[in-house]
Amino acid sequence: xxxKNGIAKRIAQEIxxxxxxxxxxxxxxLVANFIPDGIQVVLQSENGLLGMGPFPYEGEEDADLIxxxxxxxxxxxxxxxxxxxxxxGMIRAQxxxxxxxxxxxxxxxxxxANWKIPGKLVKGMGGAMDLVASAKNIVxxxxxxxxxxxxxxxxxxxxxxxxxxxxxxxxxxxxxFEVDSxxxxxxxxxxxxxxxxxxxxxxxAGRFIASGDIPEMRL
Amino acid sequence: MINKVVNDVQxxxxxxxxxxxxxxxxFGLCGIPENCIKEIxxxxxxxxxxxxxxxxxxxxxxxxxxxxxxxxxxxASYVGENAEFERQLLSGELEVELIPQxxxxxxxxxxGYGMPAIFTPAGVGxxxxxxxxxxxxxxxxxxxxxxxxxxFAIVKAWKGDTAGNLIYRKTARNFNPVMAMAGKMTIxxxxxxxxxxxxxxxxxxxxxxxxxxxxxxxxxxxxxEQRTIRKREGINLAKAVDYAG
Numbered sequence: 001x002x003x004k005n006g007i008a009k010r011i012a013q014e015i016x017x018x019x020x021x022x023x024x025x026x027x028x029x030l031v032a033n034f035i036p037d038g039i040q041v042v043l044q045s046e047n048g049l050l051g052m053g054p055f056p057y058e059g060e061e062d063a064d065l066i067x068x069x070x071x072x073x074x075x076x077x078x079x080x081x082x083x084x085x086x087x088x089g090m091i092r093a094q095x096x097x098x099x100x101x102x103x104x105x106x107x108x109x110x111x112x113a114n115w116k117i118p119g120k121l122v123k124g125m126g127g128a129m130d131l132v133a134s135a136k137n138i139v140x141x142x143x144x145x146x147x148x149x150x151x152x153x154x155x156x157x158x159x160x161x162x163x164x165x166x167x168x169x170x171x172x173x174x175x176x177f178e179v180d181s182x183x184x185x186x187x188x189x190x191x192x193x194x195x196x197x198x199x200x201x202x203x204x205a206g207r208f209i210a211s212g213d214i215p216e217m218r219l
Numbered sequence: 220m221i222n223k224v225v226n227d228v229q230x231x232x233x234x235x236x237x238x239x240x241x242x243x244x245x246f247g248l249c250g251i252p253e254n255c256i257k258e259i260x261x262x263x264x265x266x267x268x269x270x271x272x273x274x275x276x277x278x279x280x281x282x283x284x285x286x287x288x289x290x291x292x293x294x295a296s297y298v299g300e301n302a303e304f305e306r307q308l309l310s311g312e313l314e315v316e317l318i319p320q321x322x323x324x325x326x327x328x329x330x331g332y333g334m335p336a337i338f339t340p341a342g343v344g345x346x347x348x349x350x351x352x353x354x355x356x357x358x359x360x361x362x363x364x365x366x367x368x369x370x371f372a373i374v375k376a377w378k379g380d381t382a383g384n385l386i387y388r389k390t391a392r393n394f395n396p397v398m399a400m401a402g403k404m405t406i407x408x409x410x411x412x413x414x415x416x417x418x419x420x421x422x423x424x425x426x427x428x429x430x431x432x433x434x435x436x437x438x439x440x441x442x443x444e445q446r447t448i449r450k451r452e453g454i455n456l457a458k459a460v461d462y463a464g
Contacts, residue, residue: 045390046320046321047246047247047249047390047393048246048390048392048393049389049390054449055447055448055449056447056448056449057448057449057450057451058448058450058451060448061443061446061447061448062389063248063249063391063441063442063443064249064250064377064388064389064390064391064441065389065390066246066247066249066390066443066444066445067390068246069445070246070247070248070249070444070445071445071446071447072443072445072446072447072448073447075389081389081390081392082392083324083392083393083394083395083396083397083424084246084272084320084321084323084324084393084394084397085321085324085325085327085328085396085397087321087324088320088321088324088325089325091321092321092339092340092341111344121305121308121309122317123297123298123299124295124296124297124298124299124317125296125297125317125319125320125347126296126297126319126320127296127319127320127321128319129319129321129322129341129342129345129347130319130320130321130322130339130341133339133340133341133342133343134340134341160345160346161344161345161346162345163343163344163345164343164344164345
């Protein structure tokens with residue numbers, strides 16, 4: 001089983017040289033730590049920045065420079081600042097190559113739910129609905145099962161949806177899946193080290209597809 | 220050049236009355252019009268509908284207006300980090316409309332560009348699209364969202380000139396330019412007010428035509444919501460502490 005950093009490390013392998021990447025809050029944020037050396041990526045922050053850099057050194061925090069998680073950040077050389085409409089304009093126009101975000105549930109058709117639990121306090125969707133509706137390449141970072149041991153990879157989402165048929169790839173603590181949004185199903189691509197296909201099958205409530213030898217992730 | 224300068228914050232917000240719809244720039248606490256918010260709180264103007272990406276924190280930003288029960292309805296994309304907000308929402312005192320962040324920004328943009336509506340894929344197939352027109356273009360569905368109408372837009376800029384031209388600083392820009400364009404009446408508070416001619420025309424983000432009143436704000440607190448830093452000796456640490464993500 002992978003921990004959160006392991007999931008982030010595996011997802012970092014999806015990043016290719018020259019990509020513009022939007023990282024969501026939570027596990028996706030950790031992905032930045034594992035971007036392989038020698039790969040040039042530009043991180044987009046939807047509050048209006050391309051070229052997000054590391055956290056500032058102590059004493060160099062700037063209240064006017066934050067990311068979408070409202071954390072103080074810096075700008076990388078070549079960064080560009082713009083307004084919120086342009087920020088979502090470039091997302092809607094599919095200029096961002098890769099979007100990585102978290103999820104509460106994903107369905108076998110690639111529907112995603114990650115913004116609202118009825119009866120509990122609702123904080124809002126932020127930019128998630130815009131991102132999932134437009135991004136051409138979305139990787140979801142999530143836990144395969146919830147705290148009660150129930151699978152979060154479902155035939156249908158039970159929570160209010162964030163987007164419909166938009167998720168193509170899911171990385172969990174157990175596995176990497178490709179979502180078959182045409183026919184419905186989670187196609188197993190890779191196993192986490194030491195996790196068997198059978199264990200993954202048991203933790204997948206939606207239609208499970210595994211054919212041939214399933215390789216272990218290389219981390 | 221037309222002089223848009225008002226003497227102080229009282230004069231700037233004159234005409235904002237109970238029950239109006241206000242747009243307030245900022246993302247979290249970054250780039251919010253601190254002076255105008257404080258004055259609206261001081262005057263106790265109430266029954267307001269506020270369009271803003273967030274609702275501040277308990278004791279700062281729009282949170283100050285919530286404390287005094289001045290907000291009737293909040294239109295935002297994300298409203299965490301505010302216990303008083305939660306309390307009023309759960310008790311039914313406060314009406315809340317949550318909309319996708321890009322939709323929020325683009326509904327402002329549409330207003331500023333003189334367009335009645337936009338079509339966006341955000342929210343198609345979700346409860347956000349309930350009751351709204353959905354139209355298919357080129358095989359994809361888009362939901363129609365209306366341009367905002369706001370009585371006043373209140374924005375914060377870094378520099379401005381007496382003609383109302385504005386320049387923002389870093390990510391404090393966020394929603395400010397699109398809201399500045401969208402208000403029937405737009406108020407800009409700036410950290411530094413200069414005379415006409417001092418700003419390079421090529422550097423202006425918001426042309427003064429969109430701004431009706433401008434003044435130099437005072438005592439900016441510029442509170443930081445999440446102070447994240449890395450250690451100076453970070454070179455040998457894991458990159459984990461190096462990236463904001």
